[in-house]
Amino acid sequence: xxxxxxxxxxxxxxxxxxxxxxxxxxxxxxxxxxxxxxxxxxxxxxxxxxxxxxxxxxxxxxxxxxxxxxxxxxxxxxxxxxxxxxxxxxxxxxxxxxxxxxxxxxxxxxxxxxxxxxxxxxxxxxxxxxxxxxxxxxxxxxxxxxxxxxxxxxxxxxxxxxxxxxxxxxxxxxxxxxxxxxxxxxxxxxxxxxxxxxxxxxxxxxxxxxxxxxxxxxxxxxxxxxxxxxxxxxxxxxxxxxxxxxxxxxxxxxxxxxxxxxxxxxxxxxxxxxxxxxxxxxxxxxxxxxxxxxxxxxxxxxxxxxxxxxxxxxxxxxxxxxxxxxxxxxxxxxxxxxxxxxxxxxxxxxxxxxxxxxxxxxxxxxxxxxxxxxxxxxxxxxxxxxxxxxx
Numbered sequence: 001x002x003x004x005x006x007x008x009x010x011x012x013x014x015x016x017x018x019x020x021x022x023x024x025x026x027x028x029x030x031x032x033x034x035x036x037x038x039x040x041x042x043x044x045x046x047x048x049x050x051x052x053x054x055x056x057x058x059x060x061x062x063x064x065x066x067x068x069x070x071x072x073x074x075x076x077x078x079x080x081x082x083x084x085x086x087x088x089x090x091x092x093x094x095x096x097x098x099x100x101x102x103x104x105x106x107x108x109x110x111x112x113x114x115x116x117x118x119x120x121x122x123x124x125x126x127x128x129x130x131x132x133x134x135x136x137x138x139x140x141x142x143x144x145x146x147x148x149x150x151x152x153x154x155x156x157x158x159x160x161x162x163x164x165x166x167x168x169x170x171x172x173x174x175x176x177x178x179x180x181x182x183x184x185x186x187x188x189x190x191x192x193x194x195x196x197x198x199x200x201x202x203x204x205x206x207x208x209x210x211x212x213x214x215x216x217x218x219x220x221x222x223x224x225x226x227x228x229x230x231x232x233x234x235x236x237x238x239x240x241x242x243x244x245x246x247x248x249x250x251x252x253x254x255x256x257x258x259x260x261x262x263x264x265x266x267x268x269x270x271x272x273x274x275x276x277x278x279x280x281x282x283x284x285x286x287x288x289x290x291x292x293x294x295x296x297x298x299x300x301x302x303x304x305x306x307x308x309x310x311x312x313x314x315x316x317x318x319x320x321x322x323x324x325x326x327x328x329x330x331x332x333x334x335x336x337x338x339x340x341x342x343x344x345x346x347x348x349x350x351x352x353x354x355x356x357x358x359x360x361x362x363x364x365x366x367x368x369x370x371x372x373x374x375x376x377x378x379x380x381x382x383x384x385x386x387x388x389x390x391x
Contacts, residue, residue, distance in 0.1 A: 048352065056323065056328045058329070065265035065315070067164055069162060073182075077157040077245070081144060081246040084144070096124075099221050139204045156192065189234070
């Protein structure tokens, strides 16, 4: 009886051995599956990323951050003409003031020739002191230019300060001489230094207290400024101010402050076409890089791709330059973004770094891998201890 029992025990032990090995097998399989899932997830799990973007764009809109006002333009920027929209009021002193008969305008017949008024078209006015031009009409616009186009400089744009939270829209107006449109939502009060002669094209603007012999929505005035008071005081409307500045040729590189280090709360790189559709304003390829991980390959964004950035933090505008050849702005800025995309047609690409890229290109990835291996060792050791306690 005992001999028969002894013969059967080894068979039972052999049947029990596979049962004891099954938990280890399931643990090994589940661990491999978990690691595969984590690897797959890390390849698609995008993280908030610090990016640097270099763009050549016709339009660049941003909201200033920080707690202090900042200047974007250089001080004492010379300009040859200035268009003012949402102008509020314009005040200046004039020794002489004339208005042109709009019926006598001579259109430019040659290529590149500007329309002009003959000497007989001008009528003298009795200017008040000071002359005040209010922009009450929503369509009001004032254009300041030099009566002598060959004279070059008309005046100086100086000390435009932007408060935190103010949105600024910079847009390049194409032409033989590129102009920069500077749109500010915040109210402004500016004092412009001008030359002795000034021509003002007033669109839906009439002077206060001055009788004008012509009735038209578009009139051209010519003013002679006194030697001691060659300034023009500009106060913006309630909605802000739009300035379209034509800088002097050869001084485009001196338009913006250098070095430029402005805090940004948000950035927008879109423009609206005639159909009202938002499109990309890029005029050349943009370059997106990752300053914290120099070994990560840079991303080239084509000119027809729309770029979207959101959830910015610690963002800085590093440089701005007006490129006359490309009729565009060169801008560089960086910051941490929670959303970074580029869209080509209907295809959208997420440009943030993935968890796998961070692990691979970070000098800490070996430490993270070692920590993961140590964690697996602890899990296996704990499992073996648990199994022995169960026996």
